[in-house]
Amino acid sequence: MARRDWRRLDESDVRVRPGKGSRPRSKRRPAHTDAVPAMVVSVDRGRWRCAVEADPGSVVTAMRARELGRTPIVVGDRVRLVGDVSGRPDTLARIVGVEERDSVLRRTADDTDPFERVVVANAEQLLIVTSLADPAPRTGFIDRCLVACYTGGLQPVLCLTKADLATPDGLLASYADLEVPFVVTRHDRDVPELIDVLHDRVSALVGHSGVGKSTLVNRVVPEAGLATGEVSAVGKGRHTSVSAVALPLPCGGWVIDTPGLRSFGLAHVTPDEVVAAFPEFAEAAEECPSNCGHLGPPDDPGCVLDDVVTSGAARRSRLVSLRRLLASRAGTDS
Ligand SMILES: Nc1nc2c(ncn2[C@@H]2O[C@H](COP(=O)(O)OP(=O)(O)OP(=O)(O)O)[C@@H](O)[C@H]2O)c(=O)[nH]1
Numbered sequence: 001m002a003r004r005d006w007r008r009l010d011e012s013d014v015r016v017r018p019g020k021g022s023r024p025r026s027k028r029r030p031a032h033t034d035a036v037p038a039m040v041v042s043v044d045r046g047r048w049r050c051a052v053e054a055d056p057g058s059v060v061t062a063m064r065a066r067e068l069g070r071t072p073i074v075v076g077d078r079v080r081l082v083g084d085v086s087g088r089p090d091t092l093a094r095i096v097g098v099e100e101r102d103s104v105l106r107r108t109a110d111d112t113d114p115f116e117r118v119v120v121a122n123a124e125q126l127l128i129v130t131s132l133a134d135p136a137p138r139t140g141f142i143d144r145c146l147v148a149c150y151t152g153g154l155q156p157v158l159c160l161t162k163a164d165l166a167t168p169d170g171l172l173a174s175y176a177d178l179e180v181p182f183v184v185t186r187h188d189r190d191v192p193e194l195i196d197v198l199h200d201r202v203s204a205l206v207g208h209s210g211v212g213k214s215t216l217v218n219r220v221v222p223e224a225g226l227a228t229g230e231v232s233a234v235g236k237g238r239h240t241s242v243s244a245v246a247l248p249l250p251c252g253g254w255v256i257d258t259p260g261l262r263s264f265g266l267a268h269v270t271p272d273e274v275v276a277a278f279p280e281f282a283e284a285a286e287e288c289p290s291n292c293g294h295l296g297p298p299d300d301p302g303c304v305l306d307d308v309v310t311s312g313a314a315r316r317s318r319l320v321s322l323r324r325l326l327a328s329r330a331g332t333d334s
């Protein structure tokens with residue numbers, strides 16, 4: 001995965017300016033040696049709810065310390081807290097540091113918007129929740145999620161719901177060459193494979209309205225109590241939560257639901273970042289003309305990736321899949 005690329009884009013790294021002799025002592029950043037490590041579980045109007053690492057049951061409300069300026073802090077961020085970390089009502093701790101992120105789920109508002117934002121930090125995997133029918137699967141959306149995973153350092157997992165209504169075979173065939181792991185679920189059966197996938201990991205979940213994501217979350221986190229089956233209710237979505245929230249799994253680990261995330265603008269992603277997720281093509285791509293989109297002729301006549309296939313070093317079907325992802329980056333199917 002293209003780890004080096006998204007690390008470069010990380011904004012959360014709070015740097016301490018090298019001390020200048022003339023600077024008054026009081027201006028120095030305090031050491032905060034007593035800070036408590038915690039993970040952000042939700043964000044609401046300038047307040048962060050943080051689960052204390054040593055005791056995930058203890059959730060503390062915190063503000064961002066002034067010394068952090070406008071450093072973005074999102075769900076999944078690992079932070080350091082000082083002040084009142086008791087979590088008692090009406091107490092407020094302070095976030096004084098944000099750890100470097102291991103992964104970032106990023107999006108641009110739409111493909112013409114140059115400003116990306118991080119939606120979830122540090123998720124190890126992204127469960128792409130897709131129903132096999134009602135609504136029908138949207139491969140364009142899945143492909144865009146895969147691009148977000150490959151360029152943000154997350155492991156994608158296809159989570160195919162409503163298997164009582166349709167077979168997963170056709171859809172799985174489209175993703176066989178990408179070797180995307182998958183689980184297949186239906187609401188009238190137990191979900192041991194899903195528990196296996198989620199156990200002890202931090203997993204973000206995305207999916208379109210009606211695919212059964214709330215049904216799934218409620219099964220693995222019984223206390224979550226998410227509303228389900230209200231797809232057609234008037235005004236739905238207007239007053240419901242639209243930001244990500246991390247929920248602790250009884251079996252260990254976290255699921256991060258992303259109710260507001262139903263499309264992925266990928267304007268911030270470059271073709272080279274996508275190719276970097278395909279080891280058999282990454283090196284050859286350096287021989288391509290600069291600014292090659294790697295789509296091949298007619299868009300990119302000088303692209304050398306076809307030669308890799310001709311030489312026998314890669315399968316044609318892998319290149320077809322890679323180019324499908326590259327095309328989805330610029331596509332409109334959200
Ligand atoms: N047949 C079938 N229906 C299901 C299954 N899972 C969920 N449903 C139904 O699909 C509808 C949508 O399920 P939800 O869990 O609310 O879907 P959601 O993805 O959370 O949708 P939003 O709440 O709009 O984000 C409900 O009527 C569920 O009862 C399944 O495995 N099979």
Ligand SMILES: [Zn+2]
Pocket residue numbers: 285288289292293294295300302303304305
């Ligand atoms: Zn190329």
